[in-house]
Amino acid sequence: MNAADRQLERWQDQFHTWGPCGLLAVGTLLAVTTSDLTGGTAAWCATGALVAAAVVLQLWHGPRRGRRTPSRRGIVYYALRWAIAFALTWLNPFFAFYAVAGYFDADEVIPGTRQQRLGVFATSVMVAGSQSGGMPIRGATQWAVFAGLLAANNALLLVGTRIALQEEQRSRDRAVTITELERTNTALQQALDENAALHAQLLVQAREAGVADERRRLAAEIHDTIAQGLTGIITQLQVVANTPDPGTAREHLGRASDLARQSLGEARRSVHNLAPVALEHDGLPEALDKTVAEWGRRTGVRSEFTLTGTAEHLHAEVSATLLRIAQEALSNASRHARAARLGVTLSFMGDEVTLDVRDDGRGFDPVAVPARTGGGGFGLDGMRARAQRIAGSLTVESEPGQGTAVSARVPLVRHE
Numbered sequence: 232m233n234a235a236d237r238q239l240e241r242w243q244d245q246f247h248t249w250g251p252c253g254l255l256a257v258g259t260l261l262a263v264t265t266s267d268l269t270g271g272t273a274a275w276c277a278t279g280a281l282v283a284a285a286v287v288l289q290l291w292h293g294p295r296r297g298r299r300t301p302s303r304r305g306i307v308y309y310a311l312r313w314a315i316a317f318a319l320t321w322l323n324p325f326f327a328f329y330a331v332a333g334y335f336d337a338d339e340v341i342p343g344t345r346q347q348r349l350g351v352f353a354t355s356v357m358v359a360g361s362q363s364g365g366m367p368i369r370g371a372t373q374w375a376v377f378a379g380l381l382a383a384n385n386a387l388l389l390v391g392t393r394i395a396l397q398e399e400q401r402s403r404d405r406a407v408t409i410t411e412l413e414r415t416n417t418a419l420q421q422a423l424d425e426n427a428a429l430h431a432q433l434l435v436q437a438r439e440a441g442v443a444d445e446r447r448r449l450a451a452e453i454h455d456t457i458a459q460g461l462t463g464i465i466t467q468l469q470v471v472a473n474t475p476d477p478g479t480a481r482e483h484l485g486r487a488s489d490l491a492r493q494s495l496g497e498a499r500r501s502v503h504n505l506a507p508v509a510l511e512h513d514g515l516p517e518a519l520d521k522t523v524a525e526w527g528r529r530t531g532v533r534s535e536f537t538l539t540g541t542a543e544h545l546h547a548e549v550s551a552t553l554l555r556i557a558q559e560a561l562s563n564a565s566r567h568a569r570a571a572r573l574g575v576t577l578s579f580m581g582d583e584v585t586l587d588v589r590d591d592g593r594g595f596d597p598v599a600v601p602a603r604t605g606g607g608g609f610g611l612d613g614m615r616a617r618a619q620r621i622a623g624s625l626t627v628e629s630e631p632g633q634g635t636a637v638s639a640r641v642p643l644v645r646h647e
């Protein structure tokens with residue numbers, strides 16, 4: 232209920248409590264000023280007594296709380312008021328002003344529609360009686376006028392009630408619509424709030440995903456440049472430490488310092504987000520060819536590079552990804568495989584490029600790869616992450632004693 236409705240209800244409350252008194256005052260004033268009382272002092276006394284009784288009745292009923300709920304007490308009040316009003320109207324028709332109060336509150340104080348109608352009809356008898364010239368009704372003409380006025384009064388009351396009922400129904404419908412609208416608004420507001428929360432959550436997730444992605448990228452760069460280089464250097468230095476021959480030692484020291492230089496160069500390039508040095512002047516097939524040949528020389532394993540399909544000038548990111556994957560697969564082969572032969576194949580097949588690195592070494596169980604530790608185990612994951620970053624995939628096929636095949640498959644994106 233809004234403020235305007237509350238105000239209206241308060242006003243109606245006051246009207247039903249004090250309205251009959253006001254109407255009684257109007258009737259009394261008109262009766263006194265027109266001095267139309269017949270019957271002399273006795274009539275004046277009767278009128279005074281009745282007015283006093285009406286005031287007392289109003290005070291008895293009026294200021295009570297809950298007086299506007301239909302009840303037995305309401306019937307008593309209505310009937311007593313009717314009787315006083317009837318007597319007053321009999322004495323002077325101007326008291327019909329007071330009698331009219333019965334039209335306004337029948338439905339407020341009398342329980343049951345039939346009884347309410349009866350009350351209103353009884354009121355209309357007094358009103359029509361005074362309209363037809365006052366009671367008692369005398370002669371056929373006055374009776375006819377009275378009957379006509381009674382019918383007219385009741386017809387008007389009927390129309391008035393209809394209109395009031397329709398209006399009431401309309402306000403009920405309006406109230407239902409408003410409630411419905413309020414519910415919809417609340418639901419909408421809730422949806423908006425949820426949306427805002429979801430948006431905030433998505434932002435946090437996107438930021439976290441970005442941070443995690445960058446961490447993976449940096450880890451892969453460090454692994455494929457510095458860590459791989461250092462692993463190679465350690466291997467060379469171990470040979471130096473174990474050989475008595477100064478010539479062999481010099482040769483391996485030279486390789487170690489070459490590796491250090493290369494890794495430093497690669498690390499610097501990756502800081503500046505540049506392509507691997509092997510791709511600076513060559514395309515991917517040439518770079519792979521050279522890398523495989525150099526790896527073979529260094530490890531003494533018989534190795535071979537094969538190109539199938541028609542080579543295309545690849546996007547720098549695709550070339551760098553495949554080269555890094557090949558370098559890690561070669562590094563794994565030299566560290567873990569103890570292979571006699573190794574083959575690298577680059578195939579251009581329609582809108583895909585595949586890179587296969589196969590060795591005939593001791594193999595391993597890809598499902599049982601030990602969990603990553605601080606000491607290593609990043610290579611396979613790193614290769615897979617690199618392939619996935621450019622919408623490709625990586626598969627590792629291996630079995631103990633059966634060699635290993637690493638295969639990367641990426642979409643063919645041409646150099647712009």
Ligand SMILES: Nc1ncnc2c1ncn2[C@@H]1O[C@H](COP(=O)(O)OP(=O)(O)OP(=O)(O)O)[C@@H](O)[C@H]1O
Nearest residue numbers: 563564567568592594595607608609610611612635
């Ligand atoms: N060609 C291969 N032959 C035999 N075993 C291999 C081969 N490639 C990988 N493995 C096995 O898979 C394991 C995981 O390889 P991965 O490259 O992920 O880690 P890592 O080489 O041990 O360490 P790093 O993080 O330095 O690469 C290796 O430890 C090794 O046991």
Ligand SMILES: [Mg+2]
Nearest residue numbers: 562563610611
């Ligand atoms: Mg590795």
